[in-house]
Amino acid sequence: MNATTAPAASPRTADSAPLTFDERLALAALAIDARIDTEPLNLDDVIRQPAEPHRPATSNPYSTPIAALLHRARMRIAAVGWCQAAAFDEAGAVCPIHAIRQEAANRGQADDACVLLLETIERDFGDETIPAWNARQPNSAPVLLQFDHAAQLAHSRNL
Template sequence: MSTATIAPAAPVLDLDARLALVDAAMSVRLAEAAVAFEVNTAHLPGADPIPHIAEILPHQPAAAPSPYRTPLADLLHRARLRIEIDGWCRDAAFDEAGAVCPIQAIRVEARGDRDLAHDACVTLLDAIQDNFADAETIPSWNRQQTNVRPVLAAFDRATHRANARNR
């Protein structure tokens, strides 16, 4: 009769323990790669030592405080900045690169305040119609533009109008 032995079950590691093991393994591999780099470049007279690379997290540039104190003017100002930073989208609300159309910029910057977003769109359309009387909607006017300059100018006019009306 043969006797079977049962191997003890492997301990179950939680996420922190597994991450610590991977971190330790990666540290060893990086140290080995650093040594290999130093050995392979020791004969090069201009080879710099391995630079220390600090972990840099991507971040948005700190936005300057808005010069406008009224909610509507501030929203229009932020929406204009969003188009400048993220890019302008002509034929859709947004594209895969992150560019946005004027209405999408307003919606994003309104942060869920639908009434304020609606008021901003109305004010923007009024500013557009000052120079383009045949513009029926913001999207139809936006599709007719060939570059971002008229869009930014319309935001500027709308922002100044909202500020002048103390809105």
């Protein structure tokens, strides 16, 4: 027999059962450990983490009410999911208009935010309604981007 086909030496006697997988794995780990050069770890070479982990800003970057509302609606869609052809679905995903209505303090604020979102949609895509534009989107990325554009527009107009 050559080295590749020779049975491994077993601490058990010939009449006992063969080694289990876990036992063979433990023996292989010990053999590998014996071959590894185990120099002590130099802690000066270790990258140290900051004492306080970085937390992303959760505050709204907009101080104007409609811009802040559009940002909150965008964050809602990003958090719970986006849907088409319905205001919301059974999983909790929402359409753009429903996200705005959920985040608005009142109906007038929601209407103002929808008008601004529609203005950016008409400018960028030529669609005449938010639902028609929403139905044509392949995924949530363009929807979230359009909310960013609308929030920036509201902010620039001090709305």
